[in-house]
Amino acid sequence: MRLPPGVSLNAIGELDTDDRGDQIGIDLGTVISARRVLDYKESDWLSHLPDAQPAPSDSEVIVEYSAHPDARIFLRTEDGTLLAEELASFDNTSANSDQRKLEAMLIPSTMKPVKFVIVEKGTTVPVAARLHVHGPNGEYLPPKGHHRKVNVGLFEDNFAEFANGLNQYAYVNGQCTIDLPFGSVFVEISKGLEVQPIRRIIDINEHTEAITFELDKVLHWRERGWVSSDTHVHFLSPQTALLEGQAEGVNVVNLLASQWGEMFSNVGDFDGRTTLGAKDFGGDGEFLVRVGTENRQQVLGHISLLGYEGAMIDPLCTGGPDEAAIGDPLETTMAEWAERCRRQGGLVVMPHAPNPQAERAADIVLGLVDALEIMSFNPRRWQISAFALADWYRYLNIGYQLPLVAGSDKMDAASLLGGIRTYARLGANDFTFRTWMDCIRGGDTFVTVGPLVNVTVEGRLPGSKISLPAGGGTIGVHWEVEAVSVRASAVEVIRNGLVVEQAKYDDLSLSGQCSLNITESCWVAIRIRGSVAGRDTDIAAHTSAVFIEVDGRAIFATSDAVAVLAQIEGSIAYLDTLAPRSSEAKQARMRAALELAHHRLHHQLHHHGVGHQHTPVHSIHIAHEH
The missing domain is CATH 2.60.40.10 (Immunoglobulins)
Incomplete structure (x- = not known):
C-alpha cells in the first residue's frame, strides 16, 4: 500500500494499529502489522557482498491482515480524515485505480508449505545454519515456529533468531518448513567463517515440496587444528546457545550467568560441571557450551570467570546499582573473584576492553588475568575497536603478555553470537573444554570478524x-x-x-x-x-x-607504566571514598589487594630507574584526600 499525503510511518518504520490513535485498521478483521516495504536489489543479492541490506521505503508498507473478503481497510491521516477502500477492489484488474482513495495491490498468500533441508556438500546429513527467506516484496518469511518479526529488545533474546539491520534470520537445525508464496523467493544461508554462504533466488510452484541446499566448507582451519570460540554470551538457554554455536561455526560458547539489579540470568543453568555438547555429556564433542559467570561492579569493573568447577562464585555483582541491587555494599574485589576462579580450575578473562577499567590494571599487574577480551555486539555495524586494542597494547608495552580473545557480549537478537570470535590453535591435542582453556592460556590466538x-x-x-x-x-x-x-x-x-x-x-x-x-x-x-x-x-x-x-631485558615503556599506576591509584581512591562499605575487615582486605598491585608496579618503575610523580597511597586508618 502506498501511503497517501498526511500519513507517515512511526519511529520504527510501521503504522500504528492499536487503539491509541490507530493509523490503519480493518472493519471485518484484524490488521496484524503494517511495516515499510524493503527493497532488495537483485544484483546485490546475487553478488558476493558480505552483507546485502535492503533499502527501506518511506512511502509504501506491507499490510498483513486477517479479514472477511468483504472487509474494508482504512487509513487515518494526521488531520483525522478517514480513507477507506474495499479489499476486493485491490484485486479487481478492471477497476480504475484513479478512482480509488487508497493505492494498493494484493500480495499472494503464503499457502505452500515447503521443506528446507541444509546439508554440507557431499553429504546427506542435515547441519545447523542461519537462514533468511523473503518474498518478492521484501516480506520476511520465517520458518514455522519462528517470529514474523524478530524481537531485538534487551534481555529478551531467548529465541534462536538474529536481526542484522533490516535482515531477519532464524537458526535451524538442518531442517525446517516454511509457508511460501508461489513465484520468486530470496534465500540466504550461512554457517560461520569457513563455509561459503549462499544467496539465491528460487522459484516456488504448486509442485515444490522440498528443497535441499548444499553448504560448501571452503576453508579448513578446524581441520588444521584451530578451534573458534565466543567468550561472552548472555540470556540464551544452553540448548539454544549450542544450536547458535553450531550454526555460526563457533566450537566453544561461554554462556555467562550474571545479575542486573534484581534480575538474574542463567543462574539455574550453572552447575559447575556440565559442558553441553561434550562427549562425556552425550554430545559429539565438536560444539561445546559451558556456563560460567560474569561477576561485575559498576566502577571497579567486570570479570568473566569461565569453565570453573564446583560452587558458583558469588556474589555475582556487588557495590549497588547498576550491576548489584540497591543498597548492596561492596563486598569483594575482582582480584578475589579471579583467585577463586583459578582455585576452581577456571579461566579468568577481562571482558569488553577497555570499559569499565578501574581495577583491571591492578589485576593484570597481580598476574590474575589469563586473557583480555575484545568485544563487538554486531560486526556488521561495528568493527574491532582501535580504542580497545590501544588499551591492550599498553599492557604489552610494560611486559604483560596477555593473550587476545573475543566475545560478542550477546544480550539481544541484534547481537551476533560469534560475530567477533577467538581462534585458538589446538594443534594435535584432543578437543575438550579443558584443552581449549589451555590453548587460550598458551596465547596462540587471534580475534576476527x-x-x-x-x-x-x-x-x-x-x-x-x-x-x-x-x-x-x-x-x-x-x-x-x-x-x-x-x-x-x-x-x-x-x-x-x-x-x-x-x-x-x-x-x-x-x-x-x-x-x-x-x-x-x-x-x-x-x-x-x-x-x-x-x-x-x-x-x-x-x-x-x-x-x-x-x-x-624485559619490555617496559615508562609512560604506559605511569598510566597504569594512575589507574590503580584511582581504584584505591574509589575504595576509600565512594564505595559503599560492608565492614572494616572486608575494606582492609580489598584495599590490601590493590595496594599490592600498586607496590609491584611502583617497584618496577624504580627498578628501571624511573623518577616520577604519583599520588601517595595512604593507610586506610589515616584521614586523607585523593
Whole structure:
C-alpha cells in the first residue's frame, strides 16, 4: 500500500494499529502489522557482498491482515480524515485505480508449505545454519515456529533468531518448513567463517515440496587444528546457545550467568560441571557450551570467570546499582573473584576492553588475568575497536603478555553470537573444554570478524618469547590470511603498538613476509584491515603477540607504566571514598589487594630507574584526600 499525503510511518518504520490513535485498521478483521516495504536489489543479492541490506521505503508498507473478503481497510491521516477502500477492489484488474482513495495491490498468500533441508556438500546429513527467506516484496518469511518479526529488545533474546539491520534470520537445525508464496523467493544461508554462504533466488510452484541446499566448507582451519570460540554470551538457554554455536561455526560458547539489579540470568543453568555438547555429556564433542559467570561492579569493573568447577562464585555483582541491587555494599574485589576462579580450575578473562577499567590494571599487574577480551555486539555495524586494542597494547608495552580473545557480549537478537570470535590453535591435542582453556592460556590466538590469520615470527607462534643477544638482530615475519567474504585491505605488522610494515591487498586469500631489524626488546603482532560493511580502514582481525627480548631485558615503556599506576591509584581512591562499605575487615582486605598491585608496579618503575610523580597511597586508618 502506498501511503497517501498526511500519513507517515512511526519511529520504527510501521503504522500504528492499536487503539491509541490507530493509523490503519480493518472493519471485518484484524490488521496484524503494517511495516515499510524493503527493497532488495537483485544484483546485490546475487553478488558476493558480505552483507546485502535492503533499502527501506518511506512511502509504501506491507499490510498483513486477517479479514472477511468483504472487509474494508482504512487509513487515518494526521488531520483525522478517514480513507477507506474495499479489499476486493485491490484485486479487481478492471477497476480504475484513479478512482480509488487508497493505492494498493494484493500480495499472494503464503499457502505452500515447503521443506528446507541444509546439508554440507557431499553429504546427506542435515547441519545447523542461519537462514533468511523473503518474498518478492521484501516480506520476511520465517520458518514455522519462528517470529514474523524478530524481537531485538534487551534481555529478551531467548529465541534462536538474529536481526542484522533490516535482515531477519532464524537458526535451524538442518531442517525446517516454511509457508511460501508461489513465484520468486530470496534465500540466504550461512554457517560461520569457513563455509561459503549462499544467496539465491528460487522459484516456488504448486509442485515444490522440498528443497535441499548444499553448504560448501571452503576453508579448513578446524581441520588444521584451530578451534573458534565466543567468550561472552548472555540470556540464551544452553540448548539454544549450542544450536547458535553450531550454526555460526563457533566450537566453544561461554554462556555467562550474571545479575542486573534484581534480575538474574542463567543462574539455574550453572552447575559447575556440565559442558553441553561434550562427549562425556552425550554430545559429539565438536560444539561445546559451558556456563560460567560474569561477576561485575559498576566502577571497579567486570570479570568473566569461565569453565570453573564446583560452587558458583558469588556474589555475582556487588557495590549497588547498576550491576548489584540497591543498597548492596561492596563486598569483594575482582582480584578475589579471579583467585577463586583459578582455585576452581577456571579461566579468568577481562571482558569488553577497555570499559569499565578501574581495577583491571591492578589485576593484570597481580598476574590474575589469563586473557583480555575484545568485544563487538554486531560486526556488521561495528568493527574491532582501535580504542580497545590501544588499551591492550599498553599492557604489552610494560611486559604483560596477555593473550587476545573475543566475545560478542550477546544480550539481544541484534547481537551476533560469534560475530567477533577467538581462534585458538589446538594443534594435535584432543578437543575438550579443558584443552581449549589451555590453548587460550598458551596465547596462540587471534580475534576476527571475518579474515583468518596465521603468523609466525622467526618461526615462533603468538604467545612465544624470542631471545636475541645484545645488539639484537633481524627477524622474519610470515603471515597467511584467508576469508570466505570479508576481504583484507591491508596487513599491518605491529611492533610495540606502532605500524612498522604494511602490505596492501584486495583479496580473500593472501600471504606475505617481511624482515624487521630489532635492536631493543619489543613485541610483534599482525593487524588486518577490512570490513563486513566495505570500509577498508576498519580493523577486521588481530593476532596475539610474540615477545622479543634483547640481552635479557624485559619490555617496559615508562609512560604506559605511569598510566597504569594512575589507574590503580584511582581504584584505591574509589575504595576509600565512594564505595559503599560492608565492614572494616572486608575494606582492609580489598584495599590490601590493590595496594599490592600498586607496590609491584611502583617497584618496577624504580627498578628501571624511573623518577616520577604519583599520588601517595595512604593507610586506610589515616584521614586523607585523593
